[in-house]
Amino acid sequence: MTSTGEERDGAGRDGPWWWERRRGAVLDVGLGAVSAVECAVEGVPFAHEAGLPVPLGVVFGVVVGAVLVLRRRWPVAVVLVGIAVTPAAMGFLLGVVGLYTLAACEVPRRVTGTLASMSLVGTFVVTYLRTRGDVEGEGALVFVLSAFMAVALTVPPVLLGLYVGARRRLMESLQERADSLERELSLLADRAEERAEWARQEERTRIAREMHDVVAHRVSLMVVHAAALQAVAGKDPEKAVRNAALVGDMGRQALTELREMLGVLRASEKPVRAVAAVADVVAPVAVVEEGPSLAELEVLVGQSRAAGMSVEMVVQGEGRAYPAEVEQTAFRVVQEALTNCHKHAPGARVVVRLAHREEEVAMQVENGPREGEARGADLPSGGNGLVGMRERVLGLGGVFVSGPTDGGGFKVSAVLPFR
Template sequence: MTGTGEERGGAGRDGPWWWERRRAALLDVGLAAVSAAECGVEGVGFAREAGIPVPLGVLFGIAVGSVLLLRRRWPIAVVLVGIAVSPAAMGFLLGVVGLYTLAACEVPRRITATLTTMSLAGTFVVMYLRTRGDLEGDTTLVLVLSVFVAVALTVPPVLLGLYIGARRRLMESLQERADSLERELSLLADRAEERAEWARTEERTRIAREMHDVVAHRVSLMVVHAAALQAVAAKDPVKAARNAALVGDMGRQALTELREMLGVLRAEAPRPRPAAAAAVAAPVALAGSFDDGPSLEGLEALVGQSRAAGMAVEVLVDGERSGYPAEVEQTAYRVVQEALTNCHKHAPGARVVVRLAHREGEVAMQVQNGPCGADVEQPGLPSGGNGLLGMRERVLALGGVFVSGPTEEGGFKVSAVLPTAR
């Protein structure tokens, strides 16, 4: 039968449960020793009444009292032994402690009630039979005295055991809830840290894309114009001056956009908040700041800059443009911008076609260049391979479709479709 909660717990010698079990074991040994001594003394009277040798009665009493040592492991057996020896007028401590342990243990209540009733009845019968001869003629007093003794030796230990058992189970339940809450809080903290780290990573990626799109396009055009300026400086001073002005315009535009982005990053922070909450909230604030970025309205100006750099660009628009969400406008613009930048880097002198289709619920764009001329000098622009990756990330983040790859004619094509539903 299951013992009390005092004997359950950790196994370490330095843990509190180990010391509690040790104290419980010492208590059991002490109670068993006292019970054995009591039953041994009472065994003298039992031996004389039963007509057996006194040493045998003492040994019997010691054996009965020592049963109390097993009260935590087999409380039902201890109570049954106490009920069995009650006619011999021995084992009062055994009966009281056994009933207390029975009530405090996780024993079915019907078994506890049955054994308590049996002990109550047994004690009443024994007291009635023993006091009837001493108080002859006063049956009422015998009954009252028997009932009082039976109740005094049975009910208090049972009630105390029920209280201690209920209190122990309540404490265990509260401890389990506290442990569970601690685990949940730890899990929530871990998840919050993961979300914060994810948010920081996403925001770093977003800033990297913006920086790449702003710097790569402007600087690529500046390099192209600078190369043209170098080529015509001595032959055509007017054209050289025009290219120099374009280089200056490109540089100023790049600086302006960089200042805007740095202004967003250096914006005054709100009130201090927990690190995890601040990291999660940061992308929302920055996303809102980027809503004022480029849109499809600036597509003609974007293409015009590439034309001014000497690129032959044709723009084909299908359908009527309607109001798109800011993130769709910005992503569409950045895709075309990065595709044109790649054309400047890898296909100088090639013919480029920009197609834009406004459809119901989506907008599609395609930038395709033909093969680069064999006699065209490469501008020598560095490429880190982040342009296509950034375009793909932008498009997929909005639930769109992105495809890129070489064409059969030897050119390259970039296609993207963005949903426009809010």
């Protein structure tokens, strides 16, 4: 089946048989009726010339003209019928509309050119032969008149059909491109929504990790000091006073860090939402706030010592200024590892190693076996400490390893690249 595109102006199919739209069916039936009437009228002189009964000529004309109804279904057949009845001097509307339909539909251009040439030659020959007897001695005039009639009845409908067909194909191409772009935009919107959801999830994870690191360490030390305070309150009042002061310092430090974190979250709330909404660059969603650095490790280790832990710190290499996210991650890893030592290995000896290398910084916290007589402070554990450390280190492209040692202790190691 071929189509001229006239029935594709609207969406959907509501026409009968081969018509896609009802309007196209009405148009073709109307053209067929007009063509049938025209050919019926032209069938009367044809019957006289051929020596046939007039009713037979009229019926023949009606049948020939009605063929135009099939122009969308079989345009080649319609044009061939028009060429075939050219000697009978009938079917002018049939020929013109048939050529237009043939040129506008998806028939190969070679077929269109061949049939158009046949129609042109047939019209010229028939016009020349019929006009020659009426105009005597004017051969040149008859030739020009015949050529003009052949061109007028053939070339304009073909050119118009080629234009309409090219315009329809262009519109279809643009429509397909628009549909393709709409699908791509829909996919991009879905992908942006997925990235935004991923960014929000990452931000929630980051906040939970920061809260865990800040609260767990400080509060763990506070619980340890509170337990020591309870143990020595009646025996050594001076030591109890020192432990109470340490508990107060730890609480103030925890509140200060929490306040700073909440302040950064409020300040970065709009940028984070904007990045999540655009979802073009999702890696920077984790906002780097001003936090602890490697220079504060000595203070961190000193706090654990003040809580009664035996901690040794070993530093290798020459320290330097690292990116803020590297220093914060290194500090948090050591902090969380010391917190775990307070929870799970009270009384054990702990060694903190920090190595400054050419393109990376490495840290390791290793504790020995827990001493049997040492009693823990019954600190709760959520099981997220090692997970948070691993996420931090892997997020910077580093290496994280943790596990028990041969001596019965536990070791946490991390390597962070900074170039």
